[in-house]
Amino acid sequence: MSPGRKDLSLSRILRIVMRGEMRQHSLRAKPEVPPRFSFSPQARRDSVGFLLLGLCLTASLLWLDSFDWFVGFAMTHEHWELDELATALCVMGGLGYVFAWRRIAELRGEILRREQAEGEARHLASHDALTGLPNRRSLSAHFDALSASRRQSDFYLTILDLDGFKAINDLHGHATGDALLLEVSRRLELCFGADFVCRLAGDEFAVIVSSAESEAAARSLIERAAAALQQPMQVEGRALQVSATFGVAVWPADGQQLSLLLRRADLALYQGKNLNRSSVRFFSAELDQQIEARSRVEAAVREGLSHGRLSVHFQPIVELASGRIAGFEAMARLHDPELGSVAPESLIAAAERAGLIVQVAEQLLERACHAAAAWPDELFLSFNLSPMQLRDRLLVERLLRVLERSGLAPTRLELEVTEMAILLDADEAEQTFTRLRALGMRVSVDDFGAGYSSLGRLQGFRFDKLKIDPAFTQAIGQPGRGEDILESLLGLARGLNSDALAEGVETSAQAHWLMQRGCRYGQGYFFGEVLPEEAVLPMLREQTQAADGAWQREAS
Template identity: 45%
Template sequence: MPGSPHRQFARQLARATGPDGVVDIARLGLLVGAAYEAAERDRRRAERAMALMAEALEAANGRQEALVRELRTQNARFVAAMDNMALGLAMYDAEERLVVANERLNAVLGLAPGTLRVGMTYREAVAACIAAGHFPERSADRVYAARRRIFAPGASLDVEEVRGGRILAVSGRGLEGGGCILTFQDVTERREAEARIEHMARHDALTGLPNRAQLHGRMEEALARCQRGEEFAVLVLDLDRFKAVNDTLGHPVGDGLLRAVTARLRAQLRETDTVVRLGGDEFAVIQTMAAQPSAATALARRLIATLSEPYEIEGHQVVVGTSIGIALAPADGGAPDILLKAADLALHRAKAEGRGTWRFFEAEMDARMQQRRRLELDLRQALAAGQFSLHYQPLVEVASGRITGFEALLRWQHPERGLIPPGEFIPLAEETGLILPLGEWVLREACREAASWPGGVSVAVNVSAVQFGTPRLVDAVAEALAAAGLPATRLEIEVTESIMLQDNITTMAILHRLRGLGVRISMDDFGTGYSSLGYLRSFPFDKIKIDQSFVRDIGKRGDARAIVRAISGLGGSLGMRTTAEGVETREQFERLRADGCTEAQGYLFGRPVPGEAAREMLRTAASAAAQATAAA
């Protein structure tokens, strides 16, 4: 090759040879030395090149081994991820052969391990599922023909199927170039949980009955049929004396009673009827496809009879009753809420007229309820507007005839309706809770007025059972006495036996705290309730007030006088004063004196009057006493 080391050496050797062909030894030596050095350099370069090549090969082998290790790690992770998936996974290639399958696949499908395995065809997989009970009453060919469409590129599948008693969510996608990927998820527990939640949202947890949410839907369906001339009845039931069962026997017995009531209700209804628990001890029945009102009347009669029969609950015999209000559709309303309101108004009438009975809705019921609603709104404004006042009725000592005190009686002067009787607004105030601020106002006003009377004259204030339901009562009494500067011994708190039916421990604690203030306690309307003697033993009342119903008949019926004499004797034996209410005639007064009654109250001595008139009454009495003393 031109320019190669060999040619260069030949040219240099020719130059070292003389014309005579004799070689210059010195120059030849130099040439040989240079050639040797050049060869040595080439050898070293070759060795370095070989070393570099060896290093490169070693590095390449290392990278390849690392890549292989990484691929193995990734593959292991992929396999672990697939095998730990909650889903069953299957991938088929373009020839419809299973190329990827995780361990969950057979388990999710309810197949024995290894039933579906890599290498088997899709048709074989379908046949294995058919053999395991999937797709009942369908052949493998039929299922295969319907399902192989998933192998088309871009095809999709998203369905839920019941297979072998389980609910499977199946999702599939066709792959580009053929083949498909399928996933299977067991959603049985999820669907069952959703069904339970749905059931709970529409049913009562205690009784299993449909709840108010379903009631509206059923009523809407029944109202739609009313357009074709049908009619139906809505009965609203409320158990009588259920609260007493809860209070005395406990809530577990109360819950058992509600379940027993539900069973009796179901036994009395037809398949076309619907019974619903509205809440608490209140139920509703939709009675359809029956001639009304006769069918509703017959059903109400049966329900009252069957629900009032004794129950055996956890070893206790329990007796309750029921009251029923009935509304008829479409006559009483064309919407669920209107019908329920009508039936509820009829229920209130049934309970007010003695319980254990039924009443049909009447138009005037709604008018009375609207009037009651307006009265409630006015009542909420009356206290702030200064529409309330107190009148005072004298209490007279039987032996001397002197005024020993006054009972404070609440009056409401309505700006439009005039004087409203306490019997109309006091129960409403108790029901709405307005009795609490109203009762505190009465205490403050009565104490303020009594502070202006002579020292020996007391004031009696009636306290509602609702007020005894809050510990605030004792503080309210103490604050009223302090603000008026009235000695506690001049305040008398009148209570009825109804407060003793509440939480007896709490009630007794409040009574003793009031007694601790120095306040006197009297039992009002004695003899009209029950367990009165037990109450007198449980708390040492200062006074017993004999109900006016006994006083009214004291001259007409011997039993009335006998009761008055017995109560007076009982009070004397226990160290309690006795006050007879409703005394209107001198004859009644003389009999009460003879029977040992210590105090009297009634129209014979004076009607309730405003505070100014009460003060004048006291001044007149004081003047008459002074004149009598002077004359003596």
């Protein structure tokens, strides 16, 4: 047990749990408030000292016959009224002694209450106010003491974060959320026993597992705790269920400083959240390298955004029936002095993680629109919107500003969105698409068929184009039912009154198969590679009427 909870034994906790009282108890150990008028040993010694002093003075006066002398003096000086004055002084002295006794008791009580308040402040400084568990400051002190005493054996720093807690907190309120955290802390203490359990913040807890003799034993203990947290919890009459993801770092193998171990346990937790929630993930050097690589890409994106290193390349989109270029898709590129060329997928993912996707996309769109404005008027520009952009309430205004600055007509801009991005907030997406189409812009669905769309939900939208995922295009001519699925997707596009565009076309046979089945557009390396901005206009000038339809002749 951690400091401050020694008076609550495990048997006591179990008895409280069995009676269902744990939710009304905080695990803090509060010092008792002393009585208002308390007499400590020191106060009693002071009182006895004053009494003895008074008795000594009285005995001295009696030994010196001071009383007889005073009586004689008072009788010879009757007009001074010394006897009345002496009586008054005796009464006042007695009352003063009573007052002093009372005041001493009050002062003692005030001192004890101040010490109680200071002890309470120290307790609050090292413990969580809600659960009574130790906090981050106590974690640091416990870690220092444990690492100093364990020179040979390992221990395991574990960080856990609750999955689904925010939804419960938002749905049922903060009081229910607090009660749930109390129940979680109770289960953690019961599962980890004598190991150190603390609350870091919110729904994040930390455990130092020092009782396990091996990594396998530590994993087994943590997995049992994870299973215990997954069991339904009765909170304020409701059966609530959460789970937890655990990230683990090993001392001293993964680091000897608390800050480093916390960071690495947090990295393992982050990976567990992304890959498989409700899991136990140990830190690994490979994970550190991956995170470091991602951090370098994010830094490169920031530098590229501020220093103008972002560029746009273009891939032609061809009308299959005529063989003519109908437009180009803009593709993001970044060349970093240290990292070299950054893959587009890594670039966009890093921009989203860093919260820079809106700025990055706006800069790329501006460059793409300026380039497209110099193309023939019949060519359109296709540009991808990320899910975060689609949720941007100022998206339409941003697009209009870019189009105005570049001089590109709205009717020449086509915006691509993925199925999943649409369904994240279908109502908001529908309103945005309606505004965009009213301004003359076109909307297409990217990687159609690759997601888990609800066709019933998508039929309520109006799309200008469905871009079929390259995986289906590659199924042409291959064994299996890939061609049947692709043909169904083309039929679905016709049913939605949308043009179909097949991505990933690499052979003339694929292009011919698609054209015969009514696919209007094709895109892929068969029609042209991704070109830098300066290479687009020369390629368009070289395209002649004689060259149009060259791929059809090749296929025939």
